[in-house]
Amino acid sequence: MRLYEHPLSSYAQKVKIALREKGVAFTAEMPESFGTGSQDGPFAAANPRTEVPVLFDGDGAIFESTVILEYLEDRFPEPPLLPRDPAARAFARMTEEVCDTQYEAVNWGFGEILWFKRATGDLAEHLRAEATAQTRVLQKWLAGRLGEAAWFGGERFGWADAAVAPILNRSVHYGLGPEAGSPLAEWHGRVKVRPSVAQTFAEFDAAAAQMAAASELYTTGGRRREYRDHRLEWMVKSGGVEVVLAGLRDGNIRFPWPGGAM
Structure with a gap:
């Protein structure tokens, strides 16, 4: 199995923990276009949302961390992570x-x-x-x-x-x-x-440990942080609407597919 991931993603971490609990061998890699929102290349072909994680099993590509956990539970029922009740x-x-x-x-x-x-x-x-x-x-x-x-x-x-x-x-x-x-x-x-x-x-x-050095990529437009659903809601309701407006002005944030690549 192969996993598109980023080590900082809580969603990807959840999947890696499940894979390791079940003893499933896998290789992990960060997609080349991660954080850009680009709709070209293998990442977007596997997941149009261009979000990690994406699990490849044979010819199949499965995205959305909860769906991946459900797939793993079906594919490798032992040891179970979900109780029976x-x-x-x-x-x-x-x-x-x-x-x-x-x-x-x-x-x-x-x-x-x-x-x-x-x-x-x-x-x-x-x-x-x-x-x-x-x-x-x-x-x-x-x-x-x-x-x-x-x-x-x-x-x-x-x-x-x-x-x-x-x-x-x-x-x-x-x-x-x-x-x-x-x-x-x-x-x-x-x-x-x-x-x-x-x-x-x-x-x-x-x-x-590398985030301080990498963070410039996300503020200069090389990569853009995705302001998806609950994240956007949090920033606005917590008083950070100016952050969103500045990101739109500077072109260093993005919204989810479709139409999220700005």
């Missing part, structure tokens, strides 16, 4: 949904300020404060779902754990991790040493 399966999927939308957007917005300097001064401080406050709300929600269990699936590592791991770890990287000694912090301590996760997090760390 319908209510427990719904619990895992709801946890993933919130991580993939609301929580990912907060992390993404914080990164726009930290790595890409989309705002400075008072606006940057305001957006950081918004991201910090919203992170605490989301972590409280996750802590409630975890309870006193070892894993979000109960006694076994599963689907929800694979979804939460890259999202919460990004907060830890930003210095916004859960309170030390809390059950959620202890969960992070357990999950980060699990082999499938440890390797994925090591790849994240290596890529994050």
Whole structure:
């Protein structure tokens, strides 16, 4: 199998964790046109949204991280990541949904300020404060779902754990991790040493160390950050509409396909 990915993508990390949990061999690569929105070449042919991850299995190309996880669960049922009980399966999927939308957007917005300097001064401080406050709300929600269990699936590592791991770890990287000694912090301590996760997090760390140098590509127009659905909503509702307008003016942001390449 072959995977189009970026080590910083929480969506790609989730898929890599699942592949490694299931013992599926794969090679990973970042598409040559990643971040450009170009509709030419193999990346757009595999996924017109030009988003990672994309999984290639034989002649098939599968995009959208949740769909990929579902495919892997069907293709490699052992070990299962989803529990058998319908209510427990719904619990895992709801946890993933919130991580993939609301929580990912907060992390993404914080990164726009930290790595890409989309705002400075008072606006940057305001957006950081918004991201910090919203992170605490989301972590409280996750802590409630975890309870006193070892894993979000109960006694076994599963689907929800694979979804939460890259999202919460990004907060830890930003210095916004859960309170030390809390059950959620202890969960992070357990999950980060699990082999499938440890390797994925090591790849994240290596890529994050290069972000300061790479960030200029996204502000000079060489690559453009994608302001998709929940990310755009977060920036606007959190008071960063000026960031969006500046990105449109400078031509260094983009919106999703179709018509997203500006």
